[in-house]
Amino acid sequence: MKKRFGSQIFISLILLIMYAPILILAVYSFTDSTNIGAIRNFSLDNYVTLFTTPELADMIGGSLLLALGSSVLATIFGTVGAIGFFYSKKRTQSVFSAINQIPVVNADVVTGFSICILLVIVFGMSKDTYLPLIIGHTVLSAPFVYLSVIPKLKQMDPSLYEAALDLGAKPGYALWKVVLPQIASGIVSGFALAVTLSLDDYFIATYTKPATFDTISTYVVNATKGSQTEIKTALWALSTIIFVLVLLFAIIMNLLSNREVKEEAGERLA
């Protein structure tokens, strides 16, 4: 009993340390204070600034657009590639799985730097075309989509595809109607992962982005170096909003997975 109590205290303490900065910042985002620790009045100015400053709105909108665009590309490449390699010869599959692993284990600095050198210095591509940035983020995310789809293919009953062909389906139709639904959950989680990776990235963006464009990460890093307190505190508001969104998302995911478990249990009972 004593031991269990100790564990609870430990877990709570670590959680407190992990969340204290975000939560304290969230509280201060609703004041007119420019420094943590000062006691000031309630104010929504930070949120007003966040939504009315064109520079901030561009940065948020641009980051989201980039995340969605590169994630769609990464999901298509990763999924189709996973299906292709899964049905290829063992050797081909293991070679490309190994290559797929490179961006996963590689440091983001190295990935960003090397892509920049290849595309901009060697191929002479202009960063202002946004192409290096989009390609960079696709390279960052596609391997993770691949990694979340492959296990679903392995779990799938291999005779499903053959059964579809046996019943007269063309290969394309069988893949679309039989294989794809089976691996859908892997594709969805791969896409979600791609979006988070893109939104979290700093290094690839900083080496490949046009000078006039900023993602959330590059903007925040520049803002911390700058001295514009108005922008600084508006970012507190942004941090709070993202925190709440992520929290909501986590709760919804948890409820959904709980319901799935319950439904399964219910089916077993019936």
Add this chain to the structure above:
Amino acid sequence: MKMVFSRKQLGIPYALFLILFVVAPLFVIIYYAFTNGSGQFTISNLTDFFTNPNTLGTLCYSFVLAFTTTCVCLLIAYPVAYILARSEWKAKSIILMIFITPMWINFTLRITALKEILTLFEKNLAYFPFLNSVIGMSYDFLPFMILPLYTTLTKLDQSLIEASCDLGAGPVQSFLRVTLPLSTPGIISGVSMVFLPAMTNYVVLDMLYNSTYIMGSLIGSYFSAYDWNNGSMIALVLLAIICIFTFFGNNADEDSQARGGAML
């Protein structure tokens, strides 16, 4: 002749993508690392790196920082993962979710929050560069250490611990002789997710007003100086470190997979 569709062909676009954007950049890096500004072959970039006390010092400092960060993460994450994996709390999965949720929040925003708190305690962040680096990176990477540890520890067959107890081992001996060795795959994968970023993620240091240099900062500064050749050499050194890590990690992993097979 009509082309016959085969599922294998679906791999072609992604294969091209990987070759063009993953393999080719690596070769470009190697090419630049061994040439000088005018495109002639040279090994001076390599010799410079290993003779210059600044770059060598940065390499050592990065190792020390990464090692310390990894240890701190491991020391916090292992008990957390162990307690969660072994507990019978109903809210276990929710608590785990709370632990890994920060992974989904942009790290620069999280570090901003941390910076404000640290400033409150330290007044001037520049006085404690190493401490702040370790705190910042541990804060950033902790969830990446908890998740793989939790996964291996929940998979751990409870009857193995019972067996060791049955054969006369007390709780401490059971942990040291059975639980800890069997959780090495989780430790390795957690370490590999923390160690390398800790050597390269210089933005965390920058944001904490830190003027110390790590390997990542070197690439950044060469890049700003348009020195692709020396930048590529740093990237190559990092790649070599990654290769060594992956090699040892894979070996341990295969070993543990062979062991895992026995449990089925």
Add this chain to the structure above:
Amino acid sequence: MAERLGNIIELKHITKTYTDNGFTAVSDFNLEVGRGEFVTFLGPSGCGKTTTLRMIAGFEMPTEGEILLNGQDITKIPANKRPINTVFQRYALFPHMNIYDNIAFGLKLKKLPKDEIRRKVNHVLDMVDLEGFENRRVATLSGGQQQRIAIARALVNEPEILLLDEPLGALDLKMRKEMQLELKNMHQQLGITFIYVTHDQEEALVMSDKIVVMSEGRTQQIGTPEDIYNEPKNAFVADFIGESNIFKGIMTGDKKVRFCGGEFECVDDVPEGTLIDAVVRPEDVILTPPEQGVVEGVVTSVIFKGIHYEITVESGKYEMVIQSTKAAVVGDKVGMQLETDGIHIMIAEDHTTCFETTINSELNLDFNDETIRCDLTKVIPGSVIKDGELFDDDGEKIDLDKIRIMVSIQPEDIQMSDDLEAGLVTGKIINLIYKGDHYSYVVRTEHGHDLIVDDEYLWNMHDQVSLIMPEDKMKFALKK
């Protein structure tokens, strides 16, 4: 022999209730095991046999009761300090150690000298016929070999008791048979006590000195294999051990019993008029020409089983399964005779369902918000209803909150339905036994009560059913 050496382990009133879900896995379990005995816990999954074994090993603490080892209370001693070793169901060999280190694990903890450890490990490896396997990895061994290593790892510590938790469950049939004999030999050679858990009745009959048949966390019968097979104590044991026909019947005279539409001589001396369950083993039924049998029937199926035919005969509403070396033809009329010692009589238990109800304002009964109509004036002698109020024979108003009505109903009067809204209570079928002309079910209600329900139709185990209790079949009584 066991008696002379005394009991090595005694379990006294052991009860195990899990705190998190309130589930009682074992209740009031009592057992004495003699030194050197081979005892088997036998029962279907979830009967509490493994839980009991785990309490002996020390992995779980009983909620109540005590465990004595050589007369000493060991209930609170942790597993690592008990001279008892376990062979785990899925072996639980340490995957990160080779065979030698696995076996030496316990000896190293005892800090024995290196050469002695080596000698002992070699000895047990020799005993399980796996010499030379010291440096092999666990994963490279077959299931049967892993099994032997698991046994060797336990035996090397020279335990006073060896616990085996379904150790042969993962092996194929041929391997299982071999290991059964090998384990029995090992037991005889070593002379230590074996406590064995299995759900395989044949395995239990072959190997044990003593069998403990368990169901629903309770001991159903303890006895030698012969006792358990020939003299099952109740319908559960009879049904679980071997094939059997079970019929409801009544004693009609001195050692005379009537069931299955005929009257038979038997050897059990039970008073006339007693309601009984009669158990007839399929091999004890003699097929005769129709006119010579005590009962007559029609063959409905014949299945060739290798050494015998399994013949099903329908006689009126009853069904009898017979094992015979001679074939029969489906559709033929046959007679059936039973040898007197082939009939085993068990006094039938009372399976009446009783529950308590309150009286609602409309003067009907209320059970968990379900209304049961009932004429209270017939239940409470001399009472009358005036203006919607109830008065007793002295004309005084009865306080409805103070009285309770007991409702009882017979198993055969309860109907089952899969429309979960249809009945008074819902529950899950947790046991079923075929009794010649109907099935006898145990239904566990949502409130955790076990009810016996007879139904002529076959339902599946774990079916969720609603129990319909017709009001005209209910008996009401005032609870004092």
